[in-house]
Every structure is written in structure tokens, then in C-alpha cells.
Amino acid sequence: VGLDRLISILLVVVAVTGCRGHDPPDTLFDGTRPGTTPLFSDDVVVSRVRLVSSSDLPDSLRASCPSLRKSVEVVQRTGVEGGSLTFRDPSEPGVLACDAAPGEYELAPWCGVSAGRLYSGRLQDPRLDLCQSRDGRLTGFVWIEPVRGAKWVALDQGSYSELYEVAGELPVRIASTRDVELEGSRASFDVTQYDGGGRELARGTVEAAVAG
Amino acid sequence: MRVFLAAFGVGLVLAGATGAQAYHRFWASCNYDAPTFMTTMTRDAAQDYANAARYEGYQWGGGCWNYNDVDSYPNDEPRNVWTHGEGGDCSGFTFKTWRESEDTWRDGRYYWRALRNVHGPYDAAAFRYGNGAPNHVVAKSTAGVMDAFASDYHIGMVFFRSLYGGDQIVEAKCETCGTNIFYRTYRSDSSYGGVGRWGWTG
Numbered sequence: 531v532g533l534d535r536l537i538s539i540l541l542v543v544v545a546v547t548g549c550r551g552h553d554p555p556d557t558l559f560d561g562t563r564p565g566t567t568p569l570f571s572d573d574v575v576v577s578r579v580r581l582v583s584s585s586d587l588p589d590s591l592r593a594s595c596p597s598l599r600k601s602v603e604v605v606q607r608t609g610v611e612g613g614s615l616t617f618r619d620p621s622e623p624g625v626l627a628c629d630a631a632p633g634e635y636e637l638a639p640w641c642g643v644s645a646g647r648l649y650s651g652r653l654q655d656p657r658l659d660l661c662q663s664r665d666g667r668l669t670g671f672v673w674i675e676p677v678r679g680a681k682w683v684a685l686d687q688g689s690y691s692e693l694y695e696v697a698g699e700l701p702v703r704i705a706s707t708r709d710v711e712l713e714g715s716r717a718s719f720d721v722t723q724y725d726g727g728g729r730e731l732a733r734g735t736v737e738a739a740v741a742g
Numbered sequence: 743m744r745v746f747l748a749a750f751g752v753g754l755v756l757a758g759a760t761g762a763q764a765y766h767r768f769w770a771s772c773n774y775d776a777p778t779f780m781t782t783m784t785r786d787a788a789q790d791y792a793n794a795a796r797y798e799g800y801q802w803g804g805g806c807w808n809y810n811d812v813d814s815y816p817n818d819e820p821r822n823v824w825t826h827g828e829g830g831d832c833s834g835f836t837f838k839t840w841r842e843s844e845d846t847w848r849d850g851r852y853y854w855r856a857l858r859n860v861h862g863p864y865d866a867a868a869f870r871y872g873n874g875a876p877n878h879v880v881a882k883s884t885a886g887v888m889d890a891f892a893s894d895y896h897i898g899m900v901f902f903r904s905l906y907g908g909d910q911i912v913e914a915k916c917e918t919c920g921t922n923i924f925y926r927t928y929r930s931d932s933s934y935g936g937v938g939r940w941g942w943t944g
Contacts, residue, residue, distance in 0.1 A: 596867075596870075596871045597894065619894070621933060624894070624895070626867075626894065642868060642873060643867045643868060643870075643871055643873065643894075644865070644867055645865075645866070645867040645894035645895055647895055654820075654821040654822075655802070655821050655823070657865070659865070659868070660846075660863045662845065662846045662847065662863065664847050712844050712845070712863065713774075713844065714861075715844070715861050715862060715863050737824075738823075739803045739823045739861065740803065740833070740861055740862070740863055740864070740865055741802050741803030741821075741823055741831055741833070741834075741861065741865060742802060742803070742821070742831055742832065742833060742865050742866060742895065742896075
């Protein structure tokens with residue numbers, strides 16, 4: 531009877547643990563708590579976004595992000611799989627980014643950089659950046675151009691959706707470890723865009739490859 | 743109903759054929775063979791490798807070409823990865839010439855044949871800031887043969903250093919200009935920095 535009870539308890543523990551494996555993560559990649567919004571269901575995680583002057587960033591972040599000068603408006607994002615800074619290129623029409631993801635090999639605090647030229651104010655390529663850790667973790671970053679009226683970009687992360695708030699009239703830098711491949715240096719991202727009321731505006735898959 | 747189904751079937755086949763033509767063009771002749779691990783890598787050999795890729799075209803996100811001195815699919819739509827034409831882009835061309843690995847933490851030497859379709863994990867900006875174990879930033883004044891100059895948006899390798907202020911740069915430049923050697927003044931252009939590859943053996 532004791533053994534049966536022990537097995538039952540173990541089964542319950544395994545079941546509960548298994549269910550929890552599909553819960554949305556309760557922390558972002560830097561260990562902080564995600565944001566909240568009442569618009570969407572429980573299976574979403576709201577990433578954090580800040581619109582800041584580069585002068586207000588810690589020196590360790592600003593100085594190590596190439597091309598980022600003082601007094602530049604920066605969109606700082608912290609998501610589940612990675613974080614980023616996005617800002618306008620002061621020299622020519624373009625956007626620049628510094629990307630951060632966990633991993634023992636990556637250059638702290640940034641594991642990669644990205645640059646995208648703007649044509650008529652828009653990107654023609656999502657500018658995939660791959661951050662690879664020595665233990666095999668591969669994180670892909672791309673920019674998403676918000677459609678007119680979009681307030682939220684939702685990224686399908688498998689068992690949950692990650693929400694990114696549109697900010698600073700800049701493309702939205704998103705990060706994922708799903709469907710990211712080293713072979714071919716490519717990645718795909720399933721993205722849905724919503725307005726401020728939670729109404730769906732656009733849905734699609736962004737196929738990206740490292741280029742240029 | 744039979745006529746409709748037959749027409750629908752024919753339409754489906756034709757639609758598939760069009761898609762194949764549009765998206766599997768030059769890349770259909772490329773391969774995905776493993777690279778050859780090398781113990782040596784000389785600047786002379788890198789010059790030869792890059793020189794042989796001249797006139798072979800340009801493809802955004804590409805890294806596959808033959809050696810017939812013709813761009814098989816010229817003037818594709820710019821900045822479109824999916825046109826699958828012949829040639830590398832600037833960073834893919836540099837990656838293959840510098841014999842790099844797709845694993846960014848490996849700094850060994852990997853020989854990629856021309857028809858091996860590979861771009862590598864770096865774009866121009868990544869090269870510019872020396873990302874990846876095999877790459878590093880160098881002073882522009884000291885950049886020599888087969889070192890490179892990179893901006894956030896482009897990279898080209900020094901083929902010959904010129905005495906007249908500029909350099910002969912071997913680069914995959916654009917759809918209309920292809921891959922070739924051009925006289926450039928990247929060395930004195932403040933938007934460009936110097937980049938090098940660790941591990942030359944001669």
C-alpha cells in the first residue's frame with residue numbers, strides 16, 4: 531500500500547510538473563517580472579519596453595553598444611528570450627540595434643548588433659541577428675514593422691504568446707529561440723499585430739535570413 | 743464538374759512550376775556539403791579564392807556561385823533573400839573567403855567550395871565590430887591584403903593596397919554591380935572600420 535501511495539504521489543507530482551512546463555514563463559530573460567495588460571488572456575507574457583535617452587542608460591550598456599551616442603532616443607526592450615536597444619542611425623536613414631541574450635560565450639552585455647537601412651521610412655529586410663552560446667542555445671532577433679494603428683506585436687512562442695508594445699515610432703525588435711537555425715542562418719517568427727483595443731490587424735510568418 | 747477539376751489540377755501544376763522557377767533557380771544547382779577543415783590559410787590563397795568569384799553575381803543573403811564568369815540571374819529584386827540567384831552578398835562572400843565556421847565560437851579554418859550554399863551567421867555590422875571568435879577589429883591604417891573594411895551596411899576586403907589614398911577592394915557590392923574588384927576609399931571613410939581574420943598562416 532505504501533508503495534502504491536508513493537507511486538500515486540509521484541505520478542501527481544510528474545503531472546503537475548508537466549503541466550507547469552507549459553505555463554507561460556513568469557520571468558523575463560534578465561530575471562525580472564513581466565508586465566501586465568488586461569487586454570489579453572492568461573497565456574501571454576508582456577515584455578518590458580522603455581523609451582529613454584541614451585544618456586540615461588548605464589555606462590556599461592551605452593559604451594559597449596557600437597554607434598550609440600549620447601542623447602539619442604532609444605527603445606530598450608526586455609523580453610523572455612532576449613533584450614535589445616533600438617535607435618536611429620544618426621548618419622543616414624537607418625535603424626541600429628544591440629541585442630542581448632543569455633549564454634556563456636556572448637559578449638556581455640551585448641551578443642550582437644544589427645543595422646537596417648530604411649527605404650521610404652521602412653525596412654525591406656527584418657535584419658536577422660543570431661546570438662549563439664557555446665552550449666548550443668541559438669537566439670534570433672528581427673525587427674517587425676508595425677502596421678498602421680498597431681499597438682501590440684504578439685510573437686508565438688509555442689505554449690504562450692509574447693507581447694511587445696510598439697514604441698518610439700521605430701520597428702519592434704523581437705527575439706525567439708523557436709525555429710531558429712544555424713544551418714542556413716535563418717529563422718521564422720509567427721507574428722500577430724493588434725491595435726490598442728486588442729483587435730487583430732495583421733497576422734503572418736516572418737521568414738528571415740542573415741544577409742548584407 | 744470534371745472540366746472544373748481538370749482545369750483546377752492543371753492550374754495547380756502550373757502554379758507549382760512558376761513557384762519552382764521563381765524560388766529555386768540558381769540555388770537548385772548548389773549543394774550543402776560539409777566544409778573541409780584546413781590547417782592553413784594564406785592571404786595569397788584567399789586572394790585567389792576571391793578573385794575567382796569575380797563576375798559571378800550578387801545575391802542578398804547568398805553564398806553560392808560557379809566559375810563561369812557570368813551572373814546567371816542578374817538584376818534580381820534588391821534586398822530579397824528569396825530570389826535565390828547566383829553569388830554571395832558582401833558578408834557571405836567575406837565569410838567564405840575567410841574560411842569561417844557557422845559556429846561563431848569556432849575560430850578554425852573551413853574551406854567552402856564555391857557551389858556550397860552558405861552565407862554564415864554574420865552580416866556587415868557583425869563583422870565591423872569583430873563579432874565571432876575568428877574576427878577582430880584592426881586599425882584601418884594597418885589593414886593589409888585580405889583584411890577588410892566594414893560599415894554597418896557593407897564589407898569589402900583589401901585586394902591591393904593603393905598608393906593613391908584608396909584601395910583595390912574585392913567585394914560583393916550589389917545586384918547591378920555584382921562581385922568584382924573596385925577602387926574604393928573606405929580606408930578614409932569614417933563610416934568604415936578595419937576588420938581582420940585571426941589565423942592567417944602566411
